[in-house]
Amino acid sequence: MALILIVEDNPTNRMLAHVIVERAGHEPLATDNVFEALRLAHRHIPALILMDIRLPGLDGIEATRRLKRRPSTRDIPIIAVTAQAMPGDESRIRAGGCDGYLRKPYRPAQLLDMIAAFLPPMAGLPAH
Numbered sequence: 001m002a003l004i005l006i007v008e009d010n011p012t013n014r015m016l017a018h019v020i021v022e023r024a025g026h027e028p029l030a031t032d033n034v035f036e037a038l039r040l041a042h043r044h045i046p047a048l049i050l051m052d053i054r055l056p057g058l059d060g061i062e063a064t065r066r067l068k069r070r071p072s073t074r075d076i077p078i079i080a081v082t083a084q085a086m087p088g089d090e091s092r093i094r095a096g097g098c099d100g101y102l103r104k105p106y107r108p109a110q111l112l113d114m115i116a117a118f119l120p121p122m123a124g125l126p127a128h
């Protein structure tokens with residue numbers, strides 16, 4: 001079980017991500033506010049962050065830059081989750097320091113695959 005911070009201002013999308021993360025056995029921590037997200041990230045050091053890109057106040061790319069600048073939060077994997085599909089968006093998102101990129105709308109399995117790709121292997125389970 002891993003703590004996963006969900007940053008998403010759309011209530012439906014936020015609830016969807018919350019349910020998927022929870023059903024996968026992880027602990028979701030969700031907020032619609034990007035500044036609150038920065039505080040939560042510093043305080044709780046989640047195992048992973050799902051970052052919406054279009055957010056009021058500060059976009060997800062700038063929020064990612066700030067997290068990647070700070071030693072305490074820079075190792076947290078950040079997956080950009082966005083409906084933006086303009087040419088060049090993916091490279092702009094990656095240049096901002098996001099570790100992964102998931103386009104909305106996504107299927108639950110796509111989100112779970114993405115999460116699994118960035119979480120460290122479960123401690124205590126035998127490698128095989």
Ligand code: MN
Binds near residue numbers: 055
């Ligand atoms: Mn948004």
